[in-house]
Structures are given as C-alpha cells and as structure tokens.
Amino acid sequence: MTRPVDQVASFFTEPDDGKILECLRHVGLGYLTIGRSTSILSGGGGERQRVKLASLLDEDVDILNFGEPTTGLHGMDVTRLLTVITDL
Numbered sequence: 001m002t003r004p005v006d007q008v009a010s011f012f013t014e015p016d017d018g019k020i021l022e023c024l025r026h027v028g029l030g031y032l033t034i035g036r037s038t039s040i041l042s043g044g045g046g047e048r049q050r051v052k053l054a055s056l057l058d059e060d061v062d063i064l065n066f067g068e069p070t071t072g073l074h075g076m077d078v079t080r081l082l083t084v085i086t087d088l
Contacts, residue, residue: 006030023054026087028080046077053084064088 005024012018024030027050032041041047049069056064066085070078 020058023057
C-alpha cells in the first residue's frame with residue numbers, strides 16, 4: 001500500500017483499529033506513506049523521533065522522559081515537536 005497515513009486513517013471505523021495512525025497524524029506525520037521503510041526516515045528532520053513518540057502515545061504511557069528531544073532538529077521541526085509535547 002502506498003497511500004499516506006492521512007488517507008488510510010479514514011478507512012477505520014473502530015477507534016482502536018486506527019489509533020496508531022491517529023497518533024502518527026497527531027505528531028505531524030500524516031504525509032508518510034504506509035509501508036515506507038524506516039531506514040529512509042529523516043533522523044535530522046525529526047521523523048524518527050516523531051515515529052517513536054507516536055508509538056508511545058499509542059501505548060497510553062503515563063510518563064515520558066525527553067532527553068534533549070530537539071537536538072539536531074530544524075527550527076520548524078522543533079516548533080512542531082514542542083506543540084505535540086504541549087498538547088500531551
């Protein structure tokens with residue numbers, strides 16, 4: 001499947017079925033295509049960090065420890081990440 005997360009998320013009718021996709025959208029990764037290899041994600045652009053954050057949001061954890069979460073990120077990605085963290 002080569003559709004973006006934003007398109008695929010609308011296919012699910014049960015809330016739990018599409019939860020990880022909603023988490024990906026919440027962290028600003030709705031543009032990623034399903035089945036995309038994680039090896040081509042931008043580490044410096046924060047995509048890998050946001051995928052990790054989305055997976056944690058899917059687990060409903062109570063505590064998140066961010067050790068220098070913005071190191072190496074572009075200014076726009078810092079803003080996006082801080083917005084997601086603030087929304088938690």
